[in-house]
Amino acid sequence: VIWMTQSPSLLSASTGDRVTISCRMSQGISSYLAWYQQKPGKAPELLIYAASTLQSGVPSRFSGSGSGTDFTLTISCLQSEDFATYYCQQYYSFPRTFGQGTKVEIK
């Protein structure tokens, strides 16, 4: 099983801030990493896959980087609609695993 450590669990920020979320793997996964956004009461939405590829329709203020064991999601200029919970997920092997989540809240 590949374990994932996502940090921070809670991030307080203001509109316009640049924020970064980290995801660390217990073993290397090349670039088989995705990031999802979830808003309360809604299903998750795919933001980024292959560590850095932006899913169609996702604003360019979102970006991803990393490979191997360390990955980062960056939101360059936080907008009001970006306050949500973010999850990383590895698809390098089964069982698929998700990070614990990072809630981005209004400061």
Place this chain on the structure above:
Amino acid sequence: EVQLVESGGGLVQPGGSLRLSCAASGFTFSSYDMHWVRQATGKGLEWVSAIGTAGDTYYPGSVKGRFTISRENAKNSLYLQMNSLRAGDTAVYYCARDLYGSGPMDVWGKGTTVTVSS
């Protein structure tokens, strides 16, 4: 429009069984791997099972031997048979489409709620 719609959730007693369904539309269902993912109230996402286009299946240890994923391509439908249910299985269950085979999940349903309680 690409869409996934789950159904079949409800209240079941511990030790009971439930079968979830997921109806797919707007894409060639038979060409995609599919997943079930669950989320307990206030908790994170937990992957529950996957099925490939060839019918190969995968499970985490927490549900292996109790849950069975299946698909019926002629009906554009995905299923999750859940047996020996426990309180810890209480969650919203989402079905999701795999983007390109052993990939990320790019389309999600709205979810169906399963409550295991006496």
